[in-house]
Amino acid sequence: MILKSKICGISDSKTLNYIINHNQPPQFIGFIVNYPKSKRYVDLQKLKELLKIDKKKSLFVAVLVNPDNEILEEIKNLPFDYYQLYDCNPTQIKSIKEKYKRKIITAITIKNKDDVDKYEIYSDITDVYLFDSKGYEKSLSFDHKLIKNLNLDKEIMVAGNIQFNDNLENYKEIADIIDISGGLETAGLKDISKIEIFLNKIKDLINET
Secondary structure, three states, X not given: OOOEEEEXXXXXXXXXXXXXOXXXXXXXXXXXXXXXXXXXXXXXXXXXXXXXXXXXXXXXXXXXXXXXXXXXXXXXXXXXXXXXXXXXXXXXXXXXXXXXOOEEEEEEEEOOHHHHHHHHHHOOOOOEEEEEEOOHXXXXXOOHHHHOOOOOOOEEXXXXXXXXXXXXXXXXXXXXXXXXXHHHEEOOEEOXXXXXXXXXXXXHHHHHO
């Protein structure tokens, strides 16, 4: 697999500018849209200002936890390419996808093999499967070996306490896309030096293939 990357939880323009203009920008950039429990949450007014930027080669992702109609209407004209949905059933996802014409990343939170198997109910409506921990904003981990032997016809994104200095080669066996957030932070804020190391490691992996 050729590994792609997603940097999630961007909340300031300095970091956003840096990663968009990097020589190996992430394919996906995520913004926490409606989950105030997360320290990476961006309120609507700030979000609108943040997204007034040329995203160049990257795709913007709205991270949404069981979104209501109000927030979906408020963000419908923002330049999001994907909606990453947590805690939504297939009927909700289908409705959102059809109404707002966005590609969907379906987040499946994992504790055991039974959780992994839930992917089947989303097979007709999702564009990307995201396997994440139960921790949401806490950047908890789960046993990535649980998804090692999946053979799906959609791209697999993996999250869950991934660190900037991990051996990323290990993730090539289980996923198409690495989703990283807390692993790029120092004292709760995105750290440019960690982002630089991570993106360069992704670049090296791609050049190996």
